[in-house]
Amino acid sequence: MSQKKSERPVRHLLGLSGGKDSSALAIYMRDKVPEMEYFFADTGAELPETLEFIDLLEDYLGKEIVKLNADRDFDFYLKLHNNFLPSPQRRWCTINLKLIPFEDYVGEDEVVSYIAIRADEPSRVGYTPTKSNIQTRFPFREDGLGKDDILCILESSGIGIPKYYNWRSRSGCYFCFFQRQEEWLGLKKNHEALFELARQYEKYDEATGKRYTWNQSGSLDEIVARAEKKANQPQKSNSTKSKKLIDNITHDNDDDFCPICML
Numbered sequence: 001m002s003q004k005k006s007e008r009p010v011r012h013l014l015g016l017s018g019g020k021d022s023s024a025l026a027i028y029m030r031d032k033v034p035e036m037e038y039f040f041a042d043t044g045a046e047l048p049e050t051l052e053f054i055d056l057l058e059d060y061l062g063k064e065i066v067k068l069n070a071d072r073d074f075d076f077y078l079k080l081h082n083n084f085l086p087s088p089q090r091r092w093c094t095i096n097l098k099l100i101p102f103e104d105y106v107g108e109d110e111v112v113s114y115i116a117i118r119a120d121e122p123s124r125v126g127y128t129p130t131k132s133n134i135q136t137r138f139p140f141r142e143d144g145l146g147k148d149d150i151l152c153i154l155e156s157s158g159i160g161i162p163k164y165y166n167w168r169s170r171s172g173c174y175f176c177f178f179q180r181q182e183e184w185l186g187l188k189k190n191h192e193a194l195f196e197l198a199r200q201y202e203k204y205d206e207a208t209g210k211r212y213t214w215n216q217s218g219s220l221d222e223i224v225a226r227a228e229k230k231a232n233q234p235q236k237s238n239s240t241k242s243k244k245l246i247d248n249i250t251h252d253n254d255d256d257f258c259p260i261c262m263l
């Protein structure tokens with residue numbers, strides 16, 4: 001006889017982005033919810049540093065981090081969207097490459113999904129499930145933990161923070177349009193081949209004069225040229241020190257980025 005839906009145990013799921021908050025939450029919850037299932041929605045366009053960090057975390061957690069892949073890749077969905085690159089207003093990438101794979105993974109099971117929004121992010125909304133069988137919990141908010149606590153969890157575990165924080169403030173696809181000017185420059189310096197791939201997605205339609213770029217303020221070449229110019233300007237006396245990993249984390253503005261991809 002088939003098992004009734006209500007008799008199936010509730011699943012506890014924690015999604016990792018390769019960012020500091022979800023990683024810290026996984027460490028924080030490891031012993032609190034031993035039956036936790038960890039997953040990572042891999043867009044196929046992740047930074048090598050992110051994948052390396054996910055592997056490290058998997059060793060620490062002592063449990064598989066299930067990789068969720070969309071049925072089709074970014075290029076397929078790009079074509080489906082008439083070659084319009086995604087943007088903060090048209091975030092079809094998040095829906096197709098992250099949310100749908102997650103909701104497919106859940107299926108009809110009763111699920112508690114643990115979200116890494118911190119207590120010091122009162123206005124952040126994050127993922128809102130579209131299925132009634134998915135309940136959400138926010139342990140950092142419930143326990144009043146903020147950014148300093150998260151950094152402390154990562155440091156004291158020995159895991160530390162992902163290496164991309166040297167030049168970028170968030171996880172996410174290498175071509176993510178949420179990147180700031182200096183982060184595009186960071187991509188060019190640290191992963192020139194990936195920068196070149198991102199650049200190749202940009203198009204100029206000679207017939208209409210329309211440009212298809214990742215950022216409304218210009219093409220990647222223009223953005224990087226501006227970032228280089230800014231970097232070469234003489235620094236004011238109190239900002240002459242080169243930026244460190246921790247600066248990239250503590251100076252970020254959490255509202256500027258994707259609330260789902262980069263927790």
Ligand code: SF4
Nearest residue numbers: 093094172173176261
């Ligand atoms: S990281 Fe950026 S580009 Fe990638 S799915 Fe999320 S919003 Fe889209």
